[in-house]
Amino acid sequence: MRPVAAEPPHGPAEHALQTPRAAGLAGVLFALLLSGAIVLMRLGLPSGAAAVTAGGFTDSTRRSAVRTALALVPFAGIFFLWFVGVVRARVGEAEDKFLATVFLGSGLVFVATMYGAAAAAGAVLATAHPAGSAPSLPTWDFGRHYAYTLMMGYAMRMAAVFTFSTSTIGHRLGILPRWLSLLGFVSGLVLLFVAADVPWSELVFPAWAFVLSVYILVAGGRGGARAAAVPA
Template sequence: MTHPADRHLRKLTTPKAAAFAGVLFALLFGAALILIRISLPDGEALGSQWVDGSSHRLRLAVVLMPFSGIAFLWFIGVVRDGLGTLEDKFFATVFLGSGLLFLAMIFASTAVGAGLLATREFDGSGTHSEVAAFGHGLLMALSNTYALRMAAVFMMSLATIWLRTRLMPTWLVVVTYLVAVCVLVASDVSRWMTIAFPIWVLIVSLLMLVRSGVIDLPDEERSPDRV
């Protein structure tokens, strides 16, 4: 027998416009990365960039990061919803785990940066060079060495899911694999390689918005591989 209160319950559905979360993440995360990169020039003593650098740009980047992380969580949810009944436990675990690890390490590295800025405010003379060097080294290890590797695993697992389920066009799968390999191998070579990840998220989000009907394209511009 159905309880009277159950008649007012409704099944939750993912809003079509939720894919805008990926666009928001790409814009916020990309802006934060650019602000950090232009504020931390190469060739200086380890940690001195945070002590002597442009604090207002770094502070803005620290403020943007949490909001970009919230948007990334929404992006993960939208991608999982798109998989539906085609989701496989093995690939879903790798995909979800790598995405959450990436987000956690980005948050941790941002918190270290916020701590370095607080150290500068506490002692404007910048005499704690050892602390600044340790914090800078920890930040770079978390963001470039570990977080970016998780981002590469995130992309590879998602590309494999798309390849086997054929949910996305073949060209996007190929591009995803190429970008993932570049991020995995060259993240320590060029610090600007981190920008590749939010650009990829932006492309995926726009394609999802087109497929969901939120963004309309002329018929001749639609992909023939559309499911």
Template sequence: MTAPGSGVTARRWRSRRSAAVAGILFGVLLVAALAMMRVAVAGESLEQLEADPRRQTLIRTALNLVPFAGIAFLWFIGVVRDQLGEVEDRLFSTVFLGSGLLFLGMLFQGAVTVTSLVEMIPGERLDAGIWTFGRGATEALVSVYAMRMAAVFTLSVSTVALRTAAVPRWVPFSGYAVALVLLLVAGTQKWAQLLFPAWVLVLSIAILLTPARGRPAEPPRPG
């Protein structure tokens, strides 16, 4: 007969594996989307973008990856919270959840704005003023605000990971470094934004490879 704890352990390992797979998918998809977007719009004027269908296709491909990255990120958040269980710290859990959802919401809003701009490129419906405004708004939303929320998310996850010893200590310490970079230079150094999905990718691989710890036993209730 199977021991009672073995089923729980197996279920928790499946949950850890789900979190790892979701984080890996998010990291790969968002790195690809951000890299393609940076390559497509780097130093390009509206006239150059209108004359280059390949860059337009690259932007559309990147935008199509964003929703799937968001789905994977939501799954990652949910499974990580389930893994914390009884050892969950309410303060850091609230910051973790709130910053993650804010990051995702602003990322989606930026993607919607860019999608609208790209759809207006053919013909004479998009002038330089609208393009400048839309691009500036998207850059501020994603590069400044979303990346600050990503930094807060990284700080909270790193702190919880360090307290619970869920992954090797170098992973949360590297998270602190990534959060510092995102807070200070992500708004000006665009390629630094790739550090966030890359760190989630590293964290997810560490979760997948680190053996699961058992949940702490609940204290006996008074009769």
């Protein structure tokens, strides 16, 4: 009789239990970093870019808040991409190809537009606003509107598509409870139609990501406990 090979200590079952925790941690870090960036940006620009004049942005505290917010954005994008990758690995082959394409595409476009908005805002501060002086009016007007429109008009709408697709996949596969899927659809509607015009409403996206990530962490922990309780 051919001997049965022993299962390696780090087999598929162990990775299946580790994946939700990794996804949850990445999502929590993304949510915290993006929330921090949004709050700092709103503190630096309380009424948005359209209400800030070139001469009214010479306060060092407000500039520091905006610079700190921009410094957080790259790390938020890194953890978001990790979150997307691990969630896709968790869903696996059960994922619908149409929804999978929308899910991945919207996530990538969201990161790209968020990075573009942060780069544009950083360029305005670096080249048009040196050492406490007021930036030149044409450069300031173009830069602030470009960065704000790219983030609020495009990135948040891609975040809405990402929220819709994630909630739909989770609902169809039964891996998300109904209340969490409904929360995702409501959050997507807010991001799609409200975020561009209502200050602070963009915090809906990191808040949804935080709730989803915490649920993944809790559900993964319960799944690991149940698996450990099953006798070999």
